[in-house]
Amino acid sequence: MLLSHNFELSEEILPKLSREEFTEVFEEGLSKHPQISCRLVNNPHWIVEVLFPTDDLSPKQVGEMCAQALRQKRLPQKQTENLVYDILILGGRKTTPAMSSSPDSLQPGEWGVDVVETISGQQFLSSIDWEVKTAGKSEDRIFKVELKAQL
Template sequence: MTTFFVSHNLQVASDSCPPWDGQKLAEGLKRFCPEVTSAEALSHPHWRLQMESPLDAARFAEELVRGWSSLRSECGHSVQHVFLALGGRRDTPAASSSPLGLGAWGVDVVETPDAVAFLEGIQWEQLKACRPADGVFEVLYKPLQVSASGTLAPGG
């Protein structure tokens, strides 16, 4: 079983893409992520959700960002931006105040108009270089949009 502790980093400044209520987000992701066995809202200053799935971390992250985008669409929110899941596995004992136990994943779901600028801004490549290759992941998802001509095209 893979455990994710999920935070949300909303970089889209628009009324059409509001911040999430934790409970609504947990309930929606349960519907849109078929391999999720549990999703619970947390009362924590950083972590919004705790989720579990039998999928490995990379596949779980792919399902998470697709489900997040689908939930936005269902709610009538904008999805004309990029969804990122940036994850790191807890490989050392956590501070007593941290909910992440050994082997759990801290996952930041980022909604941003510019993934490259965001990743450069947080120096993602340098952060990844400090971690074992199997202890970190990044998933980028850009929903398809219907163009003015009625054809599908990458969003954004």
């Protein structure tokens, strides 16, 4: 599973995370699950690879863990009192040929996951036509995790 970061907030609200900091969110936040490992990848779009046993965990379950890890990391970083924002974990299984042969690029059958931090998850989903793009796709091809982060 490869993760990207879509930061749709003002840095006056929360600081933007570097690629290394974004990777640390999941290395630390998922460390209590010994069957899950994470690493920084060398790719312009994807940042973190999350490896997990698919016999034990579904991609959506790991997505839920990722959302919780990000919320926990963000708690002490808030710049504003009573901050409420949305974390979206939007996953899709690659069904088209790979864009590159690099081991750090998304390959057919692998999960690409956009980790989104935004004031309004509903507006973000509408802006990317999520409902249209995912219509008729089953859970073995796509998933969505929504978490209201109240900091």
